[in-house]
Amino acid sequence: MTTLKQLAKLLNVSVSTVSKALSDADDIGEETKKRVKELAETLNYKPNKLALGLKSNVTNTLGVVIPDILNPFFAEVLYGIQKQANAKGYDTLVCISNETTQTEINAIQLLKQGRIDGFIISPASQTIQTNNFTHLEAAKNERIKFVMFDRVDNNIQTDKVSIDDQKAVFSATEWLIKKGKSKIVYLSNIENLNISSDRKKGFHEALHKHNIQIQPEFELNLTNIETAHKTIEKFIKSNHFDAAIAVDNNSAIMFQSLLKSFKPELVNQITCIGFANSKTSKLAYPPLSYINQNATKIGEQAVDLIIERIKDKSDNPTYKEIKVATDVVEV
Numbered sequence: 627m628t629t630l631k632q633l634a635k636l637l638n639v640s641v642s643t644v645s646k647a648l649s650d651a652d653d654i655g656e657e658t659k660k661r662v663k664e665l666a667e668t669l670n671y672k673p674n675k676l677a678l679g680l681k682s683n684v685t686n687t688l689g690v691v692i693p694d695i696l697n698p699f700f701a702e703v704l705y706g707i708q709k710q711a712n713a714k715g716y717d718t719l720v721c722i723s724n725e726t727t728q729t730e731i732n733a734i735q736l737l738k739q740g741r742i743d744g745f746i747i748s749p750a751s752q753t754i755q756t757n758n759f760t761h762l763e764a765a766k767n768e769r770i771k772f773v774m775f776d777r778v779d780n781n782i783q784t785d786k787v788s789i790d791d792q793k794a795v796f797s798a799t800e801w802l803i804k805k806g807k808s809k810i811v812y813l814s815n816i817e818n819l820n821i822s823s824d825r826k827k828g829f830h831e832a833l834h835k836h837n838i839q840i841q842p843e844f845e846l847n848l849t850n851i852e853t854a855h856k857t858i859e860k861f862i863k864s865n866h867f868d869a870a871i872a873v874d875n876n877s878a879i880m881f882q883s884l885l886k887s888f889k890p891e892l893v894n895q896i897t898c899i900g901f902a903n904s905k906t907s908k909l910a911y912p913p914l915s916y917i918n919q920n921a922t923k924i925g926e927q928a929v930d931l932i933i934e935r936i937k938d939k940s941d942n943p944t945y946k947e948i949k950v951a952t953d954v955v956e957v
Contacts, residue, residue, distance in 0.1 A: 627664075627674075627916070628669040628670065628671040630645055630671075630673075632642050632669075633662065633665055633666060633671060633930045635668070636661060636665060637885065638667060638872060639656050639658070639662075640797045640851060643658065643662075644662050647659045647661075647662035647663065648662060648663065648673075648897065648934070656789075657750075658763065659954055661922055680830040681791075685741050685742060685743055686715055686716050686717065686743065687716060687717045687718070687719060687740070687741070687742050687743060688707075688711055688716050688717070688719070688742060688743060688744060688745060688929070688932060689718075689719050689720075689721070689733075689734075689737035689740070689742040689744070689745030689746070689822070690704065690718055690719065690720045690721070690745065690746050690747075690790070691721050691722075691723055691730060691733045691734065691737070691745060691746070691747040691748070691947075692704060692720070692722060692723070692747075692748055693718075693722070693723050693724070693725050693748055693749070693750050693751065693777075693887060694722070694724070694725060695722050697875060697907050698866050698902070698903060699776075699875055699901070699903075699919060699921050700748065700874055700921075702903060702922055702925070703722055703748075703775065703776070703921045703922070703924050703925040703928075704720065704919065704925060705925065706922035706923060706924060706925020706926045706928075707746060707925035707926070707928060707929055709922070709925070709926065709931050710925065710926040710929035710930065714929065714930075714933055716929070716933070718741075718956065719737055719740055719742060719916070721733035721734075721736060721737060723749075723753075724750070725750045725751045725752055726750055726752050727750055727753045727756065727761075729750070730747075730749065730750045730753055730761070731761045734747075734761055734762075734765060737869035738770065738847075744770065744772055744773070744932045744935060744936050745764070745771075745772045745773075745932070746772065746773045746774075746775060746776045746928045746929070746932055747769070747772055747773070747774055747775070748775050748776045749762075749774070749775065749777050751819055752789060752817050752819045754777060754818070754819055754820050755818050757784055759779060760780070762779060762782055762784075763782070766782075766783070768821050771932060771935045771936050772784055772785075772932070773785045773856075773928045773932045773935070774785065774786045774787075775787040775788060775924055775925075775928045776788055776789075776821070776924065777819060777820060777821060779802070779820065780857040780949070784945055785930060785931040785932070785935055785945050785946050785947070786945075786946075786947045786948070787924050787927045787947075787948045787950065788821075788924070788947075788948075788949060788950070789919050789920075789924070789927045789949060789950050789951075789952050790949045790952070791821045791824035791825045791828065792824040792825065792827045792828040792831070793828060793952075794825070794901075794917055794952040795824075795825040795826075795827075795828030795832075795871070795873055795917070796828035796829070796831050796832045797828075797917075797952070797954060798828075798871055798899055798917045798954050799828065799829050799832035799833065799871055800835070800836070800923065801899070801954045801956075802871060802897060802899065803832060803836045803838070803896060803937045804871045805831060806868075807868045807869035807897060808836075808868065809844070809866060809867040809868045809869070810829075810833075810838075810844065810867070810868070810869045810870065810871060811844050811845075811846065811861065811865075811867050811869070811870040811871070811881070812826070812844060812846065812870075812871060812873070813846050813848060813849075813858075813872040813873070813874075813877035813878065813881055813900070814826070814845075814846070814848060814849070814872070814873045814874060814877065815848040815849050815851070815854065815872065815874045815876060815877050816849065816874045817847050817849045817953070818849055818874065819886055822873065826845070826873070829871065829873075831902045837857035843865070844865070844867065846858065846861060846877075848877050848880070853872070854877075854880065855880070855884065858880060858881055858884045859884055861883060861887060862885055862888050863888055863889075864889060867896065868895070868896060868897070869896060869897045869898070869899075869904040870882075870896065870897075870898045870899070871898075871899050871900070872898070872899070872900030872901065872924060873900075873901065874900065874901060875901055875902060875906065875917050876900075878898045878899060878900025878902070878910070878915065878916075879900070879906070879909050879910045879913050882896060882898045882910045882911075882912075882914065883910065885898075886911075888930075891956060893912070894912070897930075898914055898935075899914060899915045899916060899917065900914055900916055901915065901916065901917045901919060902916035902917070902918075903916065903919075903921065904955070907955075909955055912957075913957040914957060915954065915955060916954075916955050916957070917952055917953075917954060917955075917957045918952060918953050918954070918955050919950070919952055920950050920951065920952065920953075923950050924950050927948050927950060929944060931948065
């Protein structure tokens with residue numbers, strides 16, 4: 627790797643002159659700048675970001691901690707984060723917590739050692755279940771800037787990006803009701819997450835608005851993946867229903883697949899909807915209508931917030947909470 631020192635020696639100037647010329651400093655002549663930049667390009671000189679970061683205490687690097695890379699939602703958010711970060715001149719370091727608090731703690735420690743300017747995080751399910759956010763509070767005490775997304779906690783004072791979970795499910799349930807559906811199955815494999823209660827409130831709110839009785843037996847908890855198939859199979863065989871709404875990424879696909887197995891004559895009569903995107907909705911047949919969380923937008927907004935927070939040197943910042951709009955996509 628070519629260094630500033632080598633460039634300076636070849637040009638017979640000082641290292642500081644080379645550094646200033648590459649930075650377009652006003653006190654360096656245009657001819658010198660031209661010579662320095664031409665040689666730097668010829669020798670493929672690349673600035674040492676680590677060295678620059680140590681000197682300026684700014685690395686232009688963002689950390690990202692997500693719970694599950696295989697989850698299509700988080701993969702899409704990550705795409706939005708990296709796309710927006712690159713556009714803003716930032717690199718990203720990504721860690722996966724695999725839904726465990728200790729791995730999440732280790733990830734944050736690793737990112738801190740890598741000298742990031744700030745990080746973006748969606749907490750692990752174990753962190754939420756145990757309400758153990760001490761590592762995030764510790765990061766705040768160390769004046770490390772971070773943004774929470776999706777699984778946000780109201781007790782943590784920081785910037786946040788999410789959707790209005792209650793409104794999203796209310797709108798989707800009402801969309802089903804306006805199609806003439808009244809016996810709607812509620813599917814959830816996220817009962818261990820804080821967002822689940824808001825999504826169920828949205829479901830109940832829509833039923834109340836349209837004078838449809840809440841039936842607890844129509845609300846299936848599929849969080850235990852070992853028993854999820856059996857739970858759905860038993861319900862399909864024992865009940866009459868005309869629609870299903872899933873408040874996660876996978877349950878609607880699972881429900882429709884089992885419906886085709888046990889009551890194939892009903893597949894075209896039962897309307898299923900879940901949280902998904904244009905790609906995952908096609909994993910089922912017929913393709914599922916879906917609640918679009920605009921996950922790429924969530925990632926982009928999280929980057930904009932963390933960069934804004936990094937540049938804010940205030941001792942008493944005013945934190946922002948952004949709610950990204952959702953929409954129902956009929957397929």
